[in-house]
Amino acid sequence: MLNKYFSRRNFLKAAGAVTAAAAIGDLPSDLFAQQRRMAKFPEKTDLILLTSRPPQLETPLAYYKELITPNEALFVRWHIANVPTSVDLTAWRVRVGGNTEKELQVSMDDLRRFERVTYTAVIQCSGNGRGFFRPRVAGGEWGNGAMGNVTWTGARLKDVLNSAGLKAGTVDVSFDGLDGPPLPTVPDFVKSLSIDKAMEEDVIIAYEMNGKPLTMLNGFPARLIVPGWYATYWVKSLSTITVLSKPFEGFWVKSAYRIPDNDCGCVAPGTAPKKTTPITRMTTRSLIVDPADNADLVLNKPVEIMGIAFSGGHSIQDVMVSVDGGRSWDEARLGEDKGKYAWRQWSYQWRPAKPGKYTLMARTTDMIGGSQPYEGLWNPAGYLWNKIEKTEVVVR
Amino acid sequence: MKKIIVLLMLSAVAGFAYAGPEGSVHSIQLPEIKTELKAGEGKDVTERFCSICHSLDYITMQPKFTRVQWTGIVNKMIRVMGAPIPEEDAKIIVGYLTAGYGSGD
Numbered sequence: 001m002l003n004k005y006f007s008r009r010n011f012l013k014a015a016g017a018v019t020a021a022a023a024i025g026d027l028p029s030d031l032f033a034q035q036r037r038m039a040k041f042p043e044k045t046d047l048i049l050l051t052s053r054p055p056q057l058e059t060p061l062a063y064y065k066e067l068i069t070p071n072e073a074l075f076v077r078w079h080i081a082n083v084p085t086s087v088d089l090t091a092w093r094v095r096v097g098g099n100t101e102k103e104l105q106v107s108m109d110d111l112r113r114f115e116r117v118t119y120t121a122v123i124q125c126s127g128n129g130r131g132f133f134r135p136r137v138a139g140g141e142w143g144n145g146a147m148g149n150v151t152w153t154g155a156r157l158k159d160v161l162n163s164a165g166l167k168a169g170t171v172d173v174s175f176d177g178l179d180g181p182p183l184p185t186v187p188d189f190v191k192s193l194s195i196d197k198a199m200e201e202d203v204i205i206a207y208e209m210n211g212k213p214l215t216m217l218n219g220f221p222a223r224l225i226v227p228g229w230y231a232t233y234w235v236k237s238l239s240t241i242t243v244l245s246k247p248f249e250g251f252w253v254k255s256a257y258r259i260p261d262n263d264c265g266c267v268a269p270g271t272a273p274k275k276t277t278p279i280t281r282m283t284t285r286s287l288i289v290d291p292a293d294n295a296d297l298v299l300n301k302p303v304e305i306m307g308i309a310f311s312g313g314h315s316i317q318d319v320m321v322s323v324d325g326g327r328s329w330d331e332a333r334l335g336e337d338k339g340k341y342a343w344r345q346w347s348y349q350w351r352p353a354k355p356g357k358y359t360l361m362a363r364t365t366d367m368i369g370g371s372q373p374y375e376g377l378w379n380p381a382g383y384l385w386n387k388i389e390k391t392e393v394v395v396r
Numbered sequence: 397m398k399k400i401i402v403l404l405m406l407s408a409v410a411g412f413a414y415a416g417p418e419g420s421v422h423s424i425q426l427p428e429i430k431t432e433l434k435a436g437e438g439k440d441v442t443e444r445f446c447s448i449c450h451s452l453d454y455i456t457m458q459p460k461f462t463r464v465q466w467t468g469i470v471n472k473m474i475r476v477m478g479a480p481i482p483e484e485d486a487k488i489i490v491g492y493l494t495a496g497y498g499s500g501d
Binding site for chain 2: 043049050051052053080086087091183186187
């Protein structure tokens with residue numbers, strides 16, 4: 001039933017709301033110096049434009065009324081200017097080499113001959129929610145729209161690595177894509193995983209998203225999927241996999257995408273961490289998608305408060321909802337379970353019996369007890385955002 | 397079936413059509429999107445150097461920063477991200493960003 005509700009009524013609502021999304025009040029009014037612009041990129045619908053070169057495009061919140069994020073609405077984030085715009089599939093290969101028994105040139109046909117693996121997993125930018133940090137931090141000023149819930153299909157990375165044959169002494173594996181820097185002095189976007197992580201069962205090289213080829217801007221023809229971890233590792237348009245006998249020292253792991261090396265990944269606002277470590281697993285979080293912030297509700301008319309909740313691969317235990325600013329909490333009804341890496345929709349029936357202002361809040365807990373803080377935890381790069389969000393509504 | 401109809405309706409509403417690979421070559425053309433920076437001393441130098449590596453909405457997207465913060469960002473672009481900006485021009489850029497996109501302190 002829940003599914004039917006989400007997939008029909010709200011789908012149309014979501015579609016209609018897209019063009020108006022910038023004015024809905026999804027974000028604090030002071031979030032951006034200029035009004036958020038919408039932009040239409042190839043194979044994508046109108047998305048919120050952060051930057052055009054390289055493209056960074058945010059998903060309007062209305063799409064999160066859907067269990068699965070449509071391909072054309074999924075956010076886009078590239079790091080360096082020369083993004084791939086044309087790929088010849090007959091010529092495209094993933095080179096697999098380094099500390100291996102042999103070097104492979106893996107074609108799309110080769111990739112499709114490996115065992116086919118399919119699961120649904122949340123893809124989320126490390127900096128999702130950066131625009132909410134106080135004090136503000138530099139970077140891509142995302143609202144909550146740098147995430148999506150997508151069904152990925154591909155080959156296991158470990159099957160590909162095993163067919164190349166790992167030599168003794170392997171420590172890390174690095175991943176490079178077809179994107180390139182505009183100048184030789186700009187560090188190319190290359191990421192790495194430890195060999196133990198790379199050989200995990202669920203790490204795949206995906207060639208389909210939601211049953212279709214990847215869109216170019218989401219990493220055509222194939223990208224790495226590291227479910228449960230932030231998307232910085234999900235290297236797009238894969239071109240080279242290098243097995244390393246020494247720790248990877250590249251800029252995008254050694255210097256960028258790092259968080260304070262402590263339990264919360266946070267420091268006192270405005271201060272610098274003493275020691276940092278690479279960001280990895282996503283924090284546990286929830287979001288109220290409907291009603292929207294500043295919505296007007298009708299006295300005594302039942303409202304379905306709905307949203308999403310997910311964790312870094314540890315499923316969702318429950319979602320608690322408060323309609324009184326956190327004084328009292330009640331359990332929400334959970335929607336379809338698409339597995340431990342997917343987000344779970346939730347809904348809560350509420351009939352406001354008194355006029356006035358209400359603060360709606362949602363708080364989720366995952367299966368290992370991970371949950372959300374009442375106040376935003378701060379770090380200088382603006383990562384790991386998972387504060388309990390507040391949605392203000394007025395009942396008349 | 398109903399879901400298919402809804403999907404078709406969404407396609408019409410959102411104006412999207414799935415463009416799969418045609419033949420073996422899959423190509424897209426990125427849109428040209430222009431961002432106009434505020435008028436001010438050093439605008440031309442800022443545009444010239446910053447747009448070598450990225451669009452100018454990278455600037456307009458940022459919160460209002462202090463001079464110290466803008467200096468840190470420009471230095472990071474030079475030392476870490478490999479931007480070939482001479483010292484004199486870097487000063488002009490910091491001045492422009494602080495005046496046009498600064499917090500006033």
